[in-house]
Amino acid sequence: MATQLFETVYHVKGSDFANAGRASTSIKDTLKRLGVPATVVRRVAIASYEAEMNVVMYAIRGKILLTVSPSDVTLEIKDEGPGIENIDLAMQEGYSTATQEMREMGFGAGMGLPNIRKNADEFDITSEFGSGTRLFIRVKQAA
Amino acid sequence: MATLTNNKTVTLSDIRDLLGAEVLCGIDLSVRVERVGAADLMSDVLTLSTPGMLLLTGLVSAQVIRTAVVADLCGVVFVRGKRPADSILSLAQEAKIPVLRTPLTMFEAAGKVYGALTGNSATDN
Numbered sequence: 049m050a051t052q053l054f055e056t057v058y059h060v061k062g063s064d065f066a067n068a069g070r071a072s073t074s075i076k077d078t079l080k081r082l083g084v085p086a087t088v089v090r091r092v093a094i095a096s097y098e099a100e101m102n103v104v105m106y107a108i109r110g111k112i113l114l115t116v117s118p119s120d121v122t123l124e125i126k127d128e129g130p131g132i133e134n135i136d137l138a139m140q141e142g143y144s145t146a147t148q149e150m151r152e153m154g155f156g157a158g159m160g161l162p163n164i165r166k167n168a169d170e171f172d173i174t175s176e177f178g179s180g181t182r183l184f185i186r187v188k189q190a191a
Numbered sequence: 192m193a194t195l196t197n198n199k200t201v202t203l204s205d206i207r208d209l210l211g212a213e214v215l216c217g218i219d220l221s222v223r224v225e226r227v228g229a230a231d232l233m234s235d236v237l238t239l240s241t242p243g244m245l246l247l248t249g250l251v252s253a254q255v256i257r258t259a260v261v262a263d264l265c266g267v268v269f270v271r272g273k274r275p276a277d278s279i280l281s282l283a284q285e286a287k288i289p290v291l292r293t294p295l296t297m298f299e300a301a302g303k304v305y306g307a308l309t310g311n312s313a314t315d316n
Contacts, residue, residue, distance in 0.1 A: 066253065066278075069253070069254055069257030069258075073260050073262055076261060078261065080247070085303070090263055093238050093261040097257065097258070098237060103248060143250045149300060152250075153250075153254050154231060154233030154250045154254055155232075155233055155254070156234075157232050157234050159232075159234035160234060163237055163238045
């Protein structure tokens with residue numbers, strides 16, 4: 049794994065269902081190319097994909113900032129959108145405000161945020177209702 | 192999502208024969224199927240799958256292929272004869288995800304695969 053810090057930004061458009069997941073598959077390719085261990089790549093990619101789907105499903109637009117250092121991989125996902133009114137509720141497995149269209153794509157079952165947290169060593173979410181959401185996760189690289 | 196671990200050596204080519212499936216994308220069918228899961232909910236696949244799992248699904252969308260990529264699945268079988276759009280197959284080709292389709296329902300396909308992996312063969316008719 050390279051010793052220098054790697055950083056890149058991915059842009060995600062809200063409601064762009066055809067491309068939903070493209071950023072996360074790119075993130076996965078990038079991490080593999082950088083020599084990040086496969087188990088870490090998978091955890092980051094799963095968290096990223098769930099977060100990207102959330103941006104596509106709920107927000108107007110969003111950005112995913114990926115950073116890679118020898119010790120960890122982090123993702124910061126910031127979106128402009130409706131925000132989350134009650135984060136505690138949103139973190140509950142099964143709680144969802146998804147529409148039928150979202151569910152038909154295999155998402156929106158209220159498992160996204162809990163699944164992101166499950167794959168992260170550090171997880172932080174803040175949201176301003178009516179404005180947007182910021183999600184941060186850190187996955188440690190194996191020693 | 193129901194999943195099953197493969198204690199026997201079953202390959203994608205065995206799965207194709209077992210399910211009377213058509214190969215829509217995939218060159219190397221000698222890949223060993225480590226585990227099999229059946230689900231239409233991609234969030235469940237992302238939560239419960241393990242690398243090398245084969246997914247049986249009735250959901251046809253680009254998200255299925257992207258889920259397979261992200262979760263390191265060994266392939267996807269679309270049930271009930273559903274044929275994905277060419278754009279979805281191109282995505283699978285690009286990502287090297289083998290894609291099959293079977294005329295069987297999810298229940299029938301899962302039953303047959305379960306039988307093959309456990310040795311308890313499902314009875315036809």
